[in-house]
Amino acid sequence: MKLYYSQNLNPRVAVAVARHLESPLEFVRVAPRDPAQEDGFRPINPNTLVPVLVEEGRSLWETDAIACRLAQLAKSEFWRTDARMPEMLMWVSWSNQHFTLPASTHYFERIVRPTFSNVAEDPARMAKDLAAFCKYAGILNEALATRKWLVDDQLSYADFRTATVLPFAERSGLPLGEYPHIVRWHAQLWELPAWRDPFRGLPS
Numbered sequence: 001m002k003l004y005y006s007q008n009l010n011p012r013v014a015v016a017v018a019r020h021l022e023s024p025l026e027f028v029r030v031a032p033r034d035p036a037q038e039d040g041f042r043p044i045n046p047n048t049l050v051p052v053l054v055e056e057g058r059s060l061w062e063t064d065a066i067a068c069r070l071a072q073l074a075k076s077e078f079w080r081t082d083a084r085m086p087e088m089l090m091w092v093s094w095s096n097q098h099f100t101l102p103a104s105t106h107y108f109e110r111i112v113r114p115t116f117s118n119v120a121e122d123p124a125r126m127a128k129d130l131a132a133f134c135k136y137a138g139i140l141n142e143a144l145a146t147r148k149w150l151v152d153d154q155l156s157y158a159d160f161r162t163a164t165v166l167p168f169a170e171r172s173g174l175p176l177g178e179y180p181h182i183v184r185w186h187a188q189l190w191e192l193p194a195w196r197d198p199f200r201g202l203p204s
């Protein structure tokens, strides 16, 4: 079983899940949007994006699907399968659609784009996305005020997924310090080696 990854937002989450669950797989570092690799990568994922899990010749793309499969293989409740699953999926969906989406513009403009282009960021777009991020950060902060972890006070995939952008928040210029419960919750995640340093020992 192979997990194709890069060090960007979504594959970071997939690698962290694999590390957390101690999944028996080979990590393969790729750059699927590099013109030299793109055509060769298409049979593995027609979207030419990572992460991708290849198991017995079958490809599974999308971070959430990969996390689900790895937890299934590990027989772990990290991906809830009981009555708590809808609540876990609520956070997974919410973070993908609302919290992480505007934050990922900051991530892209401040961390990724400067590695290949010197086109300046669009201030209007950045301001709009920052306002959206702050709105949803307020909602998350409020939710975390009364709980240790997002689902039933035990670590789950909802915590990893909702925190997708947080390791990059400071460098992306996202004002995380204004949300003390998010800061406390992310500090808890940071205590987990799989979350803090998922790429440890892997090619960068």
Ligand SMILES: N[C@@H](CCC(=O)N[C@@H](CS)C(=O)NCC(=O)O)C(=O)O
Pocket: 006, 007, 008, 009, 010, 011, 030, 031, 032, 033, 048, 049, 050, 051, 061, 062, 063, 064
């Ligand atoms: N919806 C996909 C998004 C995957 C995606 O956007 N991957 C980006 C990284 S965040 C990618 O492959 N970019 C090219 C690269 O990292 O080389 C998922 O959740 O896995």
